[in-house]
Amino acid sequence: MLIKRPKGTQDILPSVVNKWKAVEETVSQAAEQFGFREIRTPVFEETGLYVRSVGDTSDVVTKEMYTVSSKGDDTFTLRPEGTAGVIRAMLENGIMNEGFPRKVYYIIPCYRHEKPQAGRYREFRQFGVEMAGSASPYADAEIILLAATVLDGCGLENVELHLNSIGCPECREKYRSALREYFEPHKDELCPTCNERLGKNPMRLLDCKSPICKEIAKDAPIITDYLCDGCREHFEKLRKILDGYEIKYILDPKIVRGLDYYTRTVFEFISNGIGAQGTVCGGGRYDGLISELGGQPTPALGFGMGLERLILTMESEGCEFPPAKTPDLYIAPMGERAQEKAALLCDAVRRAGYAAEFDIIGRGLKPQMRYADKIKAKFVCVLGDNELDSGEAKLKNMRTGDEKAFKLEEFIGEFHNLLIEELFGTGLGDALADSIGDLPANTVPPETNGRN
RNA sequence: GUGGGUAUAGCGUAGUUGGUUAACGCGUCAGAUUGUGGUUCUGAAGACCGUCGGUUCGAGUCCGACUAUCCACCCCA
Numbered sequence A: 001m002l003i004k005r006p007k008g009t010q011d012i013l014p015s016v017v018n019k020w021k022a023v024e025e026t027v028s029q030a031a032e033q034f035g036f037r038e039i040r041t042p043v044f045e046e047t048g049l050y051v052r053s054v055g056d057t058s059d060v061v062t063k064e065m066y067t068v069s070s071k072g073d074d075t076f077t078l079r080p081e082g083t084a085g086v087i088r089a090m091l092e093n094g095i096m097n098e099g100f101p102r103k104v105y106y107i108i109p110c111y112r113h114e115k116p117q118a119g120r121y122r123e124f125r126q127f128g129v130e131m132a133g134s135a136s137p138y139a140d141a142e143i144i145l146l147a148a149t150v151l152d153g154c155g156l157e158n159v160e161l162h163l164n165s166i167g168c169p170e171c172r173e174k175y176r177s178a179l180r181e182y183f184e185p186h187k188d189e190l191c192p193t194c195n196e197r198l199g200k201n202p203m204r205l206l207d208c209k210s211p212i213c214k215e216i217a218k219d220a221p222i223i224t225d226y227l228c229d230g231c232r233e234h235f236e237k238l239r240k241i242l243d244g245y246e247i248k249y250i251l252d253p254k255i256v257r258g259l260d261y262y263t264r265t266v267f268e269f270i271s272n273g274i275g276a277q278g279t280v281c282g283g284g285r286y287d288g289l290i291s292e293l294g295g296q297p298t299p300a301l302g303f304g305m306g307l308e309r310l311i312l313t314m315e316s317e318g319c320e321f322p323p324a325k326t327p328d329l330y331i332a333p334m335g336e337r338a339q340e341k342a343a344l345l346c347d348a349v350r351r352a353g354y355a356a357e358f359d360i361i362g363r364g365l366k367p368q369m370r371y372a373d374k375i376k377a378k379f380v381c382v383l384g385d386n387e388l389d390s391g392e393a394k395l396k397n398m399r400t401g402d403e404k405a406f407k408l409e410e411f412i413g414e415f416h417n418l419l420i421e422e423l424f425g426t427g428l429g430d431a432l433a434d435s436i437g438d439l440p441a442n443t444v445p446p447e448t449n450g451r452n
Numbered sequence B: 001g002u003g004g005g006u007a008u009a010g011c012g013u014a015g016u017u018g019g020u021u022a023a024c025g026c027g028u029c030a031g032a033u034u035g036u037g038g039u040u041c042u043g044a045a046g047a048c049c050g051u052c053g054g055u056u057c058g059a060g061u062c063c064g065a066c067u068a069u070c071c072a073c074c075c076c077a
Helices: A014-033 A047-053 A059-063 A083-092 A137-153 A169-186 A192-200 A202-207 A211-217 A229-245 A307-316 A336-351 A365-374 A385-390 A408-425 A429-437
Strands: A044-046 A067-069 A075-078 A102-111 A123-132 A159-165 A263-271 A279-285 A300-306 A329-333 A356-358 A379-383 A392-397 A403-407
Touching: A014 A102, A014 A123, A014 A137, A014 A307, A044 A047, A044 A083, A047 A059, A047 A075, A047 A083, A083 A102, A083 A123, A083 A300, A123 A137, A123 A307, A137 A159, A137 A229, A137 A263, A137 A279, A137 A300, A159 A229, A169 A192, A169 A202, A192 A202, A202 A211, A229 A263, A263 A300, A263 A307, A279 A307, A300 A307, A329 A336, A329 A365, A336 A356, A336 A379, A336 A385, A336 A408, A365 A379, A379 A385, A379 A408, A385 A392, A392 A408, A403 A408
Parallel strands: A329 A356, A329 A379
Antiparallel strands: A044 A075, A067 A075, A102 A123, A123 A300, A159 A263, A263 A279, A279 A300, A379 A392, A392 A403
């Protein structure tokens, strides 16, 4: 009986790794362009970190954490999200003292014990950014603009930005009471879950999907009418800045983040092509979090972007991914003597900076050619007794079928020239000219090419 | 945690009102006169039909339970 992967996890197989690499590349390039630097923190943290930051009543903390007790009394939790650990690391290492604004990004796996569904996994990968030290709406705009830049860089066109402000704790309390007042008369009509939520967290009533609750919620008071002067001005300024960038957004009073630490600006980028779990990116401001975790009160904000949802959206929109790299050369030896030579030749070619393979199964020529074709090798060199005896072999261009003879001792130089020619011929050369041009055009023969 | 769908070779599928050796495509491997790929042709390997139990002379096919998986609620990335 084979052991199977844990529920809600996925194997990212070689055939799709190119998609992940492309996305990771796009994402980190954009982040660095905006002045964010990468940070890497542990996959597990003390459980208390998440209880304090994410909130002890949130779903994530109450029912979705993977928590283990270690040998001592400590309990640890596999990170369910990125912000808490990153803020912890910044505080612990004094990074906050290096001057504001501090801007970091990360690409990390996260873990939540949820029931898997389309776009929802128990292990999922997230691209996240955090910015600390600015209370300005320009900071909010930077974060949103970065997310928009990333999505744009991935080629997405149909992802909507939903924007809201949930105010500071003071305006939120006022708003909560207003909601309770509004819903109280309809108490008996609400669905059971909403009825419960009325007391605990009335803001959750707003995005209930039950038609009855939806109908009742239609005329409910709106948070933005209850913002204090400071919060309202902040939100208005942010909207003005976004307008200046020509970033389209939908004012959505229903955006209510489930993590307790959010204040003021909250936003989601939502795709409608990937099923019910369409939030590709979610984030906002969390001005109270850093002091909650023991630091000096510092305004901060950030977002998390689900990478498998991002890829799903790209697939649903028909985005192209760059193809995986293919070998430059396959060497097809025939017989033991040739295989020995092929091994050395292959090694020399690799040390010259190319991707090369040779037969290590001992197959006949025909299967080797099929294999070379399958792995999309750009060139093939057949090595048999004839070549070894004469010291002369041929390089075959697999795209054109052309063959060119060369002396074995000049192999690397010849191969380099042919490869350049081929790449320019297919139009790839222009892009690659710089990097490849630097590679050695004429290396010493493999026999005398000792390793350091 | 609550619903609903699905379960046949590595992958994608067919399997007639229950009836003998479970079929096909892709993939894999090997051949098609001397040492050259993609196309074509031929052949081979590969499935205890998710698991357990029931109905029946007989179950891939009907029934039940369990498990897995997918989708939805919930929640979120």
